[in-house]
Amino acid sequence: MSAVREHAAPPVGEHRGRTPDRPRVDPGHRVLRVRAGRLQARVPVRTLLVTATLGGLTLALAVVGLGVGDVDLPPVQVLSALLGGGEDLTRLVVVEWRLPRVLAAVVFGAALGVSGGIFQSLTRNPLASPDVIGFAAGSYTGALLVVVTVGGGYALVAGGALVGGVLTAAAVYLLAYRRGVAGFRLVVVGIGVSAMLGSLNTFLLLRADLEVALSAATWGAGTLSSTGWSQVLVGGATVLVLLVVVASRSGDLRQLELGDDAARATGVHAEPARLVLVVAGVALVAAVTAAAGPIAFVALAAPQIARRVMRTAGTTLVGAAAVGALVLLAADLVAQHVLPTTLPVGVVTVVVGGAYLVWLLVREARRRL
Amino acid sequence: MAEASATSAPTSRTARGGVAASNARRGAGLLVALAVLVVAVLASIAVGSRQIPVPVVLDALFSYDPSVDDHVVVWQLRVPRTVVGLAVGLALGAAGALVQALTRNPLAEPGLLGVNAGAAFAVALGVAVFGVTRVEASVWFAFGGALAVTVAVYLIGSTGRGGADPVRLVLAGVALGAVLQGVTTGLVLLDPRAFDQLRAWNAGSLVGRDLDLLLGVLPYLAVGVVVALLAARPLDAIALGEDLAAAVGAPVAVTRVGVVLAVTLLAGGATALAGPISFVGLMVPHVARWVVGPDQRWILAYVLVLAPVLLLGSDVLGRVLMSPGEVPVGIVTAFVGAPVLVLLVRRHRASGL
Numbered sequence: 001m002s003a004v005r006e007h008a009a010p011p012v013g014e015h016r017g018r019t020p021d022r023p024r025v026d027p028g029h030r031v032l033r034v035r036a037g038r039l040q041a042r043v044p045v046r047t048l049l050v051t052a053t054l055g056g057l058t059l060a061l062a063v064v065g066l067g068v069g070d071v072d073l074p075p076v077q078v079l080s081a082l083l084g085g086g087e088d089l090t091r092l093v094v095v096e097w098r099l100p101r102v103l104a105a106v107v108f109g110a111a112l113g114v115s116g117g118i119f120q121s122l123t124r125n126p127l128a129s130p131d132v133i134g135f136a137a138g139s140y141t142g143a144l145l146v147v148v149t150v151g152g153g154y155a156l157v158a159g160g161a162l163v164g165g166v167l168t169a170a171a172v173y174l175l176a177y178r179r180g181v182a183g184f185r186l187v188v189v190g191i192g193v194s195a196m197l198g199s200l201n202t203f204l205l206l207r208a209d210l211e212v213a214l215s216a217a218t219w220g221a222g223t224l225s226s227t228g229w230s231q232v233l234v235g236g237a238t239v240l241v242l243l244v245v246v247a248s249r250s251g252d253l254r255q256l257e258l259g260d261d262a263a264r265a266t267g268v269h270a271e272p273a274r275l276v277l278v279v280a281g282v283a284l285v286a287a288v289t290a291a292a293g294p295i296a297f298v299a300l301a302a303p304q305i306a307r308r309v310m311r312t313a314g315t316t317l318v319g320a321a322a323v324g325a326l327v328l329l330a331a332d333l334v335a336q337h338v339l340p341t342t343l344p345v346g347v348v349t350v351v352v353g354g355a356y357l358v359w360l361l362v363r364e365a366r367r368r369l
Numbered sequence: 370m371a372e373a374s375a376t377s378a379p380t381s382r383t384a385r386g387g388v389a390a391s392n393a394r395r396g397a398g399l400l401v402a403l404a405v406l407v408v409a410v411l412a413s414i415a416v417g418s419r420q421i422p423v424p425v426v427l428d429a430l431f432s433y434d435p436s437v438d439d440h441v442v443v444w445q446l447r448v449p450r451t452v453v454g455l456a457v458g459l460a461l462g463a464a465g466a467l468v469q470a471l472t473r474n475p476l477a478e479p480g481l482l483g484v485n486a487g488a489a490f491a492v493a494l495g496v497a498v499f500g501v502t503r504v505e506a507s508v509w510f511a512f513g514g515a516l517a518v519t520v521a522v523y524l525i526g527s528t529g530r531g532g533a534d535p536v537r538l539v540l541a542g543v544a545l546g547a548v549l550q551g552v553t554t555g556l557v558l559l560d561p562r563a564f565d566q567l568r569a570w571n572a573g574s575l576v577g578r579d580l581d582l583l584l585g586v587l588p589y590l591a592v593g594v595v596v597a598l599l600a601a602r603p604l605d606a607i608a609l610g611e612d613l614a615a616a617v618g619a620p621v622a623v624t625r626v627g628v629v630l631a632v633t634l635l636a637g638g639a640t641a642l643a644g645p646i647s648f649v650g651l652m653v654p655h656v657a658r659w660v661v662g663p664d665q666r667w668i669l670a671y672v673l674v675l676a677p678v679l680l681l682g683s684d685v686l687g688r689v690l691m692s693p694g695e696v697p698v699g700i701v702t703a704f705v706g707a708p709v710l711v712l713l714v715r716r717h718r719a720s721g722l
Contacts, residue, residue, distance in 0.1 A: 175711050188476060188714040195647050196707035199700040205568045206697070214564055221554050297547065343555050350551030357544035361525055361537060 047319065050310045054322035058106060061329050065102045066094050068337055096229075103236065104227040105329040105345075108288040109298055111239040113306070113324020114246055116299030117315040118281035121257050122274060123187055129299040130169075130285040133190040133278075136294040137197035138168025139286070140220050143293075144204045147216045154226065157219065158290040165289055168193060169282045222295030222346025224332050235291040239284060243321070246280050250317055253277055257314055295346045297353030298324050298331075305356070327352075395661050402674040409681040413451040414443060416685050418693040453578045454684050454698075455677045457639045458649060460590050462676020463597045464635035465650025466657070466668055470604040471628045472539060475658075478651040479636035481539050482629070485645040486546035486553070487518025488637065492570050493553045497563040504577055507570070508641045512586065515637030521545060523629055538629075573644035573699020575684055586638045593634035594673075596627050601665040604628070608663060646699040648706025649676050655713060679705070 030045040066082075067073040071093050073081075080086045081094040119128045130136070142164020143157045150156055176189040201220075205213045252273040255263040260270040288295065305327070306312075306319030331348040339348075415426045421439045429440035464479040471477075480486075491514025495501035501510060522545050526538035557564040606619035615621050636650065657671035683701035690696050 175715070178715060185714050189711050191476070192707040192710035192714075196703050199572070199647065199703035202568065202572045203696065203700045206572055210561060210565055213568060214558070214561055217554075217564065217568075218558055221558065296551075341559060343558065347551050347555040347558070350554070351548050354544045354547030354549075354551065358525060358541065358548065361541055361544065362528060 044310075044312070047310050047312065047316065051318055051322050054309075054319075054326050058322070058326045058329060061326070061333065062102050062106065065105075065329065065333050066098045068333075069093075069098065100229050100232045101224050101227055101332070102329065104224050104232045104292065105332045106325040107232070107236045107239050108224075108292055108295070109302075109325040109328025110321035111243070111284040111288050111324070112295065112298040112328065113302030113320035113322070114243060114317050115281045115284040116301075116324070117303040117306075117317045117320035118246065118253065118277050119299070120303050121253050121315050122277060122281075124257065125187065126304055128187060130281055131190075131194070131294075131296070131299070133172045133186060133282070134168040134193045134197065135165045135282055135285050135289070136296070137194040137201065139165030139289045139294055140201050141168070141197045141204070143219060144201055144208075144216055147212060147219075148204055148208050151212075161293070162286055162290045165286050166282065168197065169278075173278065218344055219293045221344035222293040222349070223344035224292050225342070225344070227291060231291040235287050238287040242280050242284050242287070246277070246284075246317065249273065249277055249280070253317075254314070293344070293346065295328070295349055297349045298328050301353040301356060302327060304360075395667050398660055399670055399674065402671060402678070406674050406678050406681075409678045409685070410451055410455070412685050413454060413681045414447045417442070417447060417688055418695070449580045449583075450575050450578070450684070451681065452580060453583050453642060454575050454681045456583055456587065456590060457575070457643045457646065458677035458680030459673050460593065460635040460639040461646060461649040461680070462653045462672040463594055463669065464632045464639070465652075465676075466654040466665070466672045467597055467600065467604070467628050467632050467635075468650070469654050470608065470665055470668075471625065471632075473608065474539070475655065476651070477539065478647075479632055480546075480645065480647070480650070481542045482632060482636070483518040483522045483542040483546045483549070484515045484633070484636040484640055486549040487514040487516075488512070488640045489567065489571065489645065490514055490518070490549040490553045490556075493556045493563050493567050496566045497556050497560040502566070505582060507566075508578075508582055508586070511570075511644075512589075512637055512641035515640055516633055518545060518549065519629070519633040519637065570644045571699075572697035573646040573702075574695075574697040575643055576695070576697075578642055583642065586642055589634045590638045593631040593638070596631035597635070597669060600624050600628050600631065601669055604665045605663070608665075644697075644699060646680070646702055648702045648710070649679055652706045652709055653679055655710075 032043045032045055032048060034041045034043060063075050063078055066078045067075055073090060073094065077086055077090055078094055081091045082099075084091075086094075116129045119130055119133075120126055122128075139161040142160040142162070144160075145164070146156050146160030172186070172190050172193050175193070176186040178185070205216065208216065252263070252268050255266050255268045256270060256274060256277075258266075263270050263273075285299065302324035303315045303320040306316060306323040307314070309323070310316060310319045312319070328345070328349065331352060332345045334352075335343050335345040335348045414430070415421070415423055419439070419442055421429075421442065425437075425439050426443055428434075429437070429443040433444060434440050461479065465477075468477045468479050468481065469475055472481075488511035491510040492501075492507050494514075495507055495510035499510075501507050522538065522541045525545065526541040553567070557567050603614070603619040603621070603624040606614040606617055607621060607624060608614075609617075611621050639646070653672050653676040654668060657668045657675060661667040661671055679702065680698065683705055684698040686705075687696035687698050687701040690701075
C-alpha cells in the first residue's frame with residue numbers, strides 16, 4: 001500500500017491519478033494520497049500521525065511491561081532477549097513468561113476496540129458495545145455453568161464462555177429480528193436479555209461454594225493473568241483473520257452508518273452486510289472472552305477516544321484498534337504493578353473507562369460555559 | 370430512541386388514550402388492579418415453604434394465638450415480609466415512572482442515576498472496612514451510598530449552562546456507576562467475606578427485613594411519594610418538551626430538582642431495604658402507560674398499585690419455585706420482566722412517551 005507504483009498500474013485511462021480538468025476537492029485537512037495498482041486511498045495526515053504515535057506508545061509500554069516485575073530488567077536487556085541474545089534466564093523471563101501476556105493485551109485490546117467500533121457504527125449509538133447484544137452476560141453464564149457443574153479447567157471454561165456468548169448473541173439477534181434488525185430494537189432486546197442472564201449469574205454465584213464463586217468472579221471481571229503462549233497463538237490467529245474480514249467490509253460499514261436506505265442506494269445489501277459485520281464483531285469479542293474473560297469498557301471507550309484524538313467525523317476502526325491495544329496494555333500494567341495487590345485487568349478498565357467518561361462530561365460542560 | 374418517539378405519535382384516539390380511553394374505564398381498571406393487589410397480598414401471606422392451610426392463616430390474622438407455631442410464622446415472618454414487599458414495590462414503581470417522565474425516555478429506570486451502584490459500593494465498603502454483617506446496619510450504608518452517588522451524578526450532570534439535561538444525567542449515572550462497580554468488584558475480590566455478603570445482597574431479597582427496618586426508611590419513602598404526586602402535572606407539561614413546558618408556565622427547574630430528589634429517596638430506600646431489584650421500575654410504568662395513556666396522574670395511580678403486585682407476585686413465585694429453598698425476588702422479577710420487555714419492543718407500536 002505504501003508504495004506509489006505508477007508504472008505497475010494497468011492502463012485504465014482517465015481514471016488514473018490526477019485529472020487536471022476535474023475541480024479539486026478541499027477536504028479541509030491535509031490528506032495523504034496512497035496508490036497501489038488500481039487501488040487508491042486518501043488518508044488524513046492527522047490520522048496517520050496519531051496512529052503512528054499510538055503504535056509507538058504501545059511499543060514503548062510493551063518494552064516497559066516486559067522489563068518490570070519480580071525481576072527488573074533494563075530496556076536494553078529486554079530488547080536483546082527479544083532478539084535471541086542475553087542470558088538464558090533473562091530470555092526465559094521475557095519471552096516465555098512476560099511476552100505472552102503483553103502480546104495478549106495488545107492483540108485483545110485491538111480486537112475489543114474494533115468490535116466496539118463496529119457496534120457503535122451499526123447502532124449509531126456512542127454507548128453501544130458488543131455487551132449490548134448480551135455477549136458478556138451470556139459468556140459469563142456459560143462459564144459459570146461450566147464452573148458450577150463440571151468444576152472448571154481452562155479449556156472447558158473457555159468453551160462454555162464461547163457457547164454461552166454466541167448462543168446469547170444469536171438469540172438477541174433473532175428476537176430483535178422483524179423484517180430486518182433496527183438498531184434501537186437490538187439494543188432494547190439486548191438490555192432485557194442481559195439483565196435476565198445477569199440475574200441468573202447472580203443466582204449461580206449465590207448457590208456456588210464461596211471458593212468456586214470467588215474464582216468464577218475473578219474470571220468474570222476479565223483477567224490476563226492466566227494467558228500463556230497457547231492462548232495467545234490461538235486467540236491471536238483468530239483475531240487476525242477476523243480483522244482481515246472486517247477490513248474488507250469497512251466500506252459497507254461506512255455506508256450503513258448513513259442509514260439502510262442510503263446504503264442500499266449505494267449498492268450495499270444492507271441486511272447481509274450487517275449480519276456479516278455483527279458476526280465478525282461478536283466473534284472478535286468471543287475470541288478475547290474465551291482467552292481472558294469478559295473485559296469491560298475497552299470496546300465502549302476505545303472508539304470514542306480514537307474519534308476525539310483523531311478528530312474524525314465517524315468511527316475509524318484503525319484508530320479504535322490502536323487505542324484499544326494501548327488502553328488494555330496500560331490497564332494490565334496498572335493491574336499488575338501499580339496497585340498494592342494484583343487485580344483482574346477488567347477492574348482497572350472499568351474504573352479508568354468510567355472515570356474517562358465522567359471527565360469527558362465535565363469538560364464538555366465547561367466548554368459550554 | 371428515534372424509532373420509539375416516531376411510533377408513539379398520536380395516530381389514533383387509542384394511541385393517545387391507551388387501552389382505557391375514558392376516565393370511567395380508567396377508574397374501573399384501577400379497581401380491578403386493586404383487587405389483584407389484595408389477592409397478591411393474601412397469597413404472599415398464605416404461601417411459603419411451611420405449608421399452612423388457608424383457614425389457619427385467616428385464623429392467625431384475625432384471632433392471633435402466640436402458642437400456635439403457624440400463627441407465629443404468619444405474624445413474625447410473612448406479614449412483615451409482605452408489608453416490606455408492598456413498600457419496596459410501590460417505591461420502585463413510582464421512581465421508575467418519575468425517571469421515565471423526567472428523561473422522556475421509555476427505557477430509563479431508577480438504577481440509571483447510579484442508585485444501585487452507589488448502594489452496592491457502600492454495602493461492600495461497610496462489610497470490608499467496617500465489618501458490618503447485620504442487615505440492619507447495611508441498610509443504612511446502602512441508603513447513604515445511594516443518596517451520595519445520586520447527588521454526585523446530579524452535580525456532574527448539571528454542571529455547565531442550562532442545568533441538568535436529562536441525557537447528561539443518564540450519562541453521568543452510567544459513567545459514575547461503572548467506576549463504582551469496578552471499585553466494588555476490586556474490593557470484594559480481595560475480601561472473601563465481603564464477596565459473600567455482596568453476592569447475597571446483589572440478588573435482591575425480602576428475607577429477614579423486619580418492620581422496624583421498614584419504619585426507619587418509611588419517612589423517606591413517604592416524602593418521595595408526596596413529591597411524585599405533586600410533580601405529576603408539571604411532568605405532563607415537560608412531556609411536551611422543556612421549552613414548551615416553560616412557555617405554558619410549568620416550573621421546569623423546580624420540577625427537575627424535585628423529581629431527582631424523589632427518585633433518589635424512593636429508589637434509594639427500596640434498594641437499601643431489598644437490594645437491587647431490576648425491571649419493576651422499568652416495566653410497570655410501561656404497562657400503566659399502555660393502559661391509561663400519557664396522563665402522569667393516572668400513570669402514577671396505576672403504578673402505585675401494579676408495582677407491588679409484580680413484586681409480591683414474584684416473591685411468592687420465588688418461594689414456590691424451589692421449595693423448600695427460595696429464589697430471591699430480584700432474580701424472579703428479571704425473569705418475569707425481560708420477556709415482557711422483549712415483547713413490548715417487538716410490538717409495532719411501543720408505548721413510548
